Amino acid sequence: MATSKEYGLGTFDFPRGWFMVAVSSKVGNTPLAVRFFGQDFALYRGKSGRVVLLDAYCPHMGTHLARNTTSYVAQDGAVEDDCIRCPYHAWRFGPDGKCNEIPYGSGPIPPAAKVKSWTVQEHLGAVFVWHDPEGGEPDYELANIPEFDDPSWAIGEYDDLGIVNCHTQEIMDNITDVAHFGPVHGSLTKYFENEFKDHVVTQRMGGGHRTLVTEGGAMLETEAVYTGPSLLITKMLGMHESYIIIAHTPVDDGSAYVWHNLMVKSPTGAAVATDADREGARQYQAMALAAFAQDFEVWKHKKPCLKGLFVQGDGPFNKQREWYRQFYNPRAQRAELLKNVNGVYVAKGMRGKQAVVGTPSATADA
Ligand code: FES
Ligand SMILES: [Fe+2]
Structure with missing residues (x-):
């Protein structure tokens, strides 16, 4: 810690x-x-x-x-x-x-x-x-999921994962960590990119996945968005249209409390999610939690990565760590801190989303 x-x-x-x-x-x-x-x-x-x-x-x-x-x-x-x-x-x-x-x-x-x-x-x-250590008013709004109030979606109960004794920086690193997806989660990544824009960082990923299996081998596509330093909402297109909600909050300096939730659109297209939909959603949430637990196990037992030995092909960890600093420094410094951060990054040897599925996004090397 x-x-x-x-x-x-x-x-x-x-x-x-x-x-x-x-x-x-x-x-x-x-x-x-x-x-x-x-x-x-x-x-x-x-x-x-x-x-x-x-x-x-x-x-x-x-x-x-x-x-x-x-x-x-x-x-x-x-x-x-x-x-x-x-x-x-x-x-x-x-x-x-x-x-x-x-x-x-x-x-x-x-x-x-x-x-x-x-x-x-x-x-x-x-x-x-x-x-806010400076005592200021909120300077951004919490991200919303419009489907949260849609009765055709089955909304899960939060998994309370308790306290993990690692700094939130280690959890944050995950958003840029393209190279862990194969070894940890069994992903077969076809595209991966990160976009930083002010207080928001997005990870776009597409590929196969050994834990979250897709029907008929369809590509599992995810878009994971941190709006601010704590709330991560991941939209998943794969077996089911779903969102994963992950939140982590510092407890002491070097530890964090973590929650996890998942919501799924009724696969039968029911206007109101049925009991069967809810049961299916619970199972899907358990699978998503198992994938998250794979990260968790690493975080629990690793020593702090104060300065990584990053190599070509790693995700843009340094950009992400620079991005994260905006929340630990006075607001007045934010523009300066973000000067060299905003943009889209693709790790060496990886392809960006545009190259694979054709949707536009400007790219730069990580
Ligand atoms: S009222 Fe006496 S300690 Fe609170
Ligand atoms: Fe992970």
């Missing part, structure tokens, strides 16, 4: 961006203790349905707002309306993080009686937080 500084990522230990912090269905009126970006938080759903993420520690005497089950505050339900009560002396905090009741004494509520309330958004069945 190595830190962001050791990877030379830049000024900040944790990146700017939207980050998944929970599966929506897991967030209820009982507060959850969660940890990301080297900090502890209390996460809960207010009675109105609103999701609230607060810094965990009460300003009164430092009690964790969500790590208690025995106090009568917790037993009676710490969440009131959209507020939460501290389990120690029952100070109550609003969804804005400000203390709005001290249930004893007669003095005024001190202005310092507050915790930070974070900007959150529910999206794609998950809760995302905006994290």
Whole structure:
């Protein structure tokens, strides 16, 4: 496990961006203790349905707002309306993080009686937080999947993969890693390219696949898109039209929490996905997860790649690592950091998408 500084990522230990912090269905009126970006938080759903993420520690005497089950505050339900009560002396905090009741004494509520309330958004069945070391407003929108609300698609449950003790840089490397697809996943890659454009990086790949088998040997084509440093949405055309959702969020500097999900269009063309469609989708998700687990096993046991010994034929790792730095440095430096990054890259000895299927994309050597 190595830190962001050791990877030379830049000024900040944790990146700017939207980050998944929970599966929506897991967030209820009982507060959850969660940890990301080297900090502890209390996460809960207010009675109105609103999701609230607060810094965990009460300003009164430092009690964790969500790590208690025995106090009568917790037993009676710490969440009131959209507020939460501290389990120690029952100070109550609003969804804005400000203390709005001290249930004893007669003095005024001190202005310092507050915790930070974070900007959150529910999206794609998950809760995302905006994290910005500079304290700025979101500067991009979370990527959407329009079919997520289409009843003819079977939407999976998130696989909670827990914490992996490797830096997110190692996970990010995967987007450019053309040379691992054969050895790890059994892919027979026919084309592979990466495109970097501001806060978005795309991987386009086509070929055969030993794990995700295609019917009649049809080419499995994928387009994997990171919008920002955390949320990866892969559109797959192969056995079924589907999307894979992968999200990873730094926990401490050098570890990450990872989720995985998959959604499939009803193969029978049903207007509303049937039980059989859902069962088929579950099986397909398990296969996709098995493919992801192949990467995971490597990440779990490898030592940090602080500076790779990259050779001709490797994907554009250095471009991707430069691209990733935009999230670890002040916004003011972004244009400078991206100056030599934006563009389409094809590794030596590999073909770009245009050369194989004829769709246009300008290419340059990696
Ligand atoms: S420590 Fe939270 S109310 Fe006293
Ligand atoms: Fe992989």
